[in-house]
Amino acid sequence: MTDIVITPMVIPTSVDAGDATEFRAMVDIGNRMARSDGGIDDLDDTAEQLLPSWLDQTDRLRRGFIARSDSEILGAASLTTAVAEGTTSAELELMVIPPHMASGAGRHLLGRLEQEAREVGRSVLQCWTLHPAAPGERMLVPLTGWGTAAATPLSDLLQESGYVLEQIERNSVLSLGRPLGLATQRLAEAMAFAGDDYRVVTWSLPAPPALRDGYARMIARMSTDVPSGDLEVEAEVWDDARVVRRDAQFLAGGQRMSVAAVIHEPAGEMVAFNELVIGSDPTGVTHQWGTLVVKEHRGRRLGTIVKCANLIRWREIAPDSPKVSTFNAEENRPMLDINEAIGFVPASYAGGWQKKLV
Structure with missing residues (x-):
């Protein structure tokens, strides 16, 4: 494979615009990765749903990046942070087609996000990963001590890059049928x-x-x-x-x-x-x-x-x-008790990771 190139993502004025290819690719890759890591298709987004929050950045700054090898898009990433004065934290999202996580696309994108965070004055980085409901060969335990989640290629990358698993959330679903x-x-x-x-x-x-x-x-x-x-x-x-x-x-x-x-x-x-x-x-x-x-x-x-x-x-x-999907911290037992009493059952898990830049 030739060198991986990271470029800023074009934010289109509409999802039908001629320059919407990168934005649509980001959404598609994010959906494919969520299905692969979480083992469900309940969390799909659409470009139409996401674009308005990228166009109006009055309250939150958003930056996107695309990873390519030759002309092929391998992955995408985003940084989101509040614009309020004194803000120090930013949320990162990495979206890489599963076969390419090991190719270096994820590592390159993560490095570009950390560079961007420094450039906009953010020093506390947070990232959420999805995990299947079923246990895996290696189970991760957060610093809270509440819950476990099976390791994934993305969680491995974050660990290797100095991120710490702080919390696990349970994704629960309720059938409306x-x-x-x-x-x-x-x-x-x-x-x-x-x-x-x-x-x-x-x-x-x-x-x-x-x-x-x-x-x-x-x-x-x-x-x-x-x-x-x-x-x-x-x-x-x-x-x-x-x-x-x-x-x-x-x-x-x-x-x-x-x-x-x-x-x-x-x-x-x-x-x-x-x-x-x-x-x-x-x-x-x-x-x-x-x-x-x-x-x-x-x-x-x-x-x-x-x-x-x-x-x-x-x-x-x-x-x-057909169903309702929701996320709650594993240590939030009062809210989980309410969910379970209504009929919610676990569907997947999410891990909250954090790294402080020095």
Whole structure:
């Protein structure tokens, strides 16, 4: 094989533009790698869904790179980081066609990402890897001590490059092909337990103006209230305008979202929420994005309320979706307990890796 060349990825104005080849290749290779490493096809993305977040970089800076040998694209990589002043961390993603991980394409791309991180002033690098549900010959254990995952070529590359496995998340799925009897039962029980101080509200995108402020505060707390082991997660700043931009990106990508939230009536504040998202294909997999109960209101079964209320609502919004997929930290036993009680089962795992540049 001739030398591997790394070049910046062209960000097209649309997925149908003449210069969209590299962007489409990145998405395709990412899907192929996710299937290979995770052993499932539930996590496929589309170029249409991803492009809006690359075009609007008001809140997050994104850089992409392509690895080629001659004219053949072997892999792609991206760096994403908040634009807020004082940000030190960046998230990396490596996407290499499986046969070429050993060719050096992954190593070259990783080196280019680390160079880019230095150039934009980021010193804490994080990367997520996918792993199959079945055990492998070599099992990885994170520093949290919670969970294990089978080694993959990408996890081997990260280990060899000085990255440390900090955390493992479980990817769970819930079949939507049967009645949601458990969700209905758990919701009724949780509402009775929580009491009259808590009220459920739901909406589809875009978020109602009256709820944007509370929703913004909830999304911001995802960066501080969710278990993250020793991953250095920086607090994010959200406001009404950022919620509007985020909603617009989802809608521009042809995605639909349902949000269920809980309002604490005495304070008039939003204290829990859950998001369900599906792409333009009504028969596609549903993804559960953010789910959070703020620390001050935990122990009232609000997590069960928002998850179950949203699942029941979702049946009307996306009746042909076959399943819901979600990720939770293995040490987040309260949220895993809720999932298991509703009927979620493990489908794959993800590993959170971190390296501090010196």
